[in-house]
Amino acid sequence: MDINFEYYKIFYYTAKYKNITKAAAALGSSQPNVTRIIKLLESQLNCHLFIREPRGLSLTEAGEKLYSHVEIAYRHFVNAQEEISGQTDEERGTIELGATETALHLLLLDAMRNFKTSHPKIRIKVHNYSTPELLxxxxxxxxxxxxxxxxxxxxxxxxSETLYHFREVLVGGTQYQFLCERKLNLQELQNYPLIGLGRGTATYDLYKDFFIEHDTDIELDMEVASSDLMLPLIQSNLGIGFVPEDLASPLLKKKRLVQIQLNASIPMRSIQIVSDKDRRKSAAADIFYQYLKANNYSKCTKN
Known part of the structure; x- marks a missing residue:
């Protein structure tokens, strides 16, 4: 099947914006031309790619499948173009970085700020999702x-390589001061509202296994989609929860949180940098990848 690559470019922008007018503006084209090309592409592929809705367009199942491939291909074309056009200047390009919320707060925010200071022409796009989604x-x-x-x-x-080891602690708001009088068993936590990341996250899986190892089960009273929400909710006395010690420490010192001791040792965790060893990184991505490895090994601690 011989389809003009320009059709896929037009499809990419139409699928990205889900709007003919915005796609035409991004392409420097006209609405009738974009509509015509989309119809030609649908005809050649023998399927419908879009559904017209009151607020714009949505992708059909076939459209979603095509976009998942075209999006990757288009990004590779753009990255290759940037590398070739800027091959006399290695300090250019775009990095597509995947990062969990915890990795961002414990390590990457500082790392990106320092990196951008020394590499101002390199752009970074951050995809912030859970560990399973990023994999x-x-x-x-x-x-x-x-x-x-x-x-x-x-x-x-x-x-994968380790960048940073960190420990988590069980904390509560000031109303849970009474729980600090002695060490608690994990079974006793079922008597208090527990706040945590929900199913489908690495954190939930870790604590699910941790509780099972100690003959009990984790029961979350409040599930959050982002670890960013944990500390504000706990600080508001809505429950107790496990959070990285580095993030809890300032609030513990200000006595806005209390640390609750357990009889069981909470598992150590780590932040890992993971890549596909069979796929070549762009020049910009490799510069940041090597930067992270070189600058954060010193932060690793022994278990």
Missing amino acids: QFLSAGKIDFAVITTPFKTAKFYQ
Whole structure:
């Protein structure tokens, strides 16, 4: 099947914006021309790619499938173009970075600020999702590499290295001061509202296994989609929860949180940098990848 590559470019922008007018503006084209090309592409592929809705367009199942491939291909074309046009200047390009919320706050925000100071022409696009979702993005080629939190299952094509070890602590708002009088068993936590990341996250899997190892089960009273929400909710006395010690420490010192001791040792966790060893990184991505490895090994601590 011989289809003009320009059709896929027009499809990409139409699918990206889900709006003919915006796609035409981005392409420097006209609405009738974009509509005509989309119809030609649908005719050649023998399927419908879009559904017209009152607020714009939505992708059909076939459209979603095509976009998942075209999006990756288009990004690779753009990155290759940037590399070739800027081959006399290695300090250019775009990095597609996958990062969990915890990795961002414990390590990447500082790292990116310092990196951008010394590499101002390199752009960084941050894809902020859970560890399992980012591994799917990596497998699909949607990101250059991921900086994620353990635990996670490794595949043969993953190459992972530790950047940072961290410990989590159980904390509560000031109304839970009475729980600090003695060490608690995990079973006793069922008597108090527990706040945590929900199913489908590495954090939930870690604590699910931790509780099962101690003959009990984790029961979340409040599930949050982002670890960013944990501390404000806990600080508001809505429950207790496990959070990285580095993030809780300032609030513990200000006595806005209290630390609750357990009889069981909370598992150590780490932040890992993960890449697809069979896929070549762009020049910009490789510069940042090497920067992270070189600048954060010193932060690692022994278990």
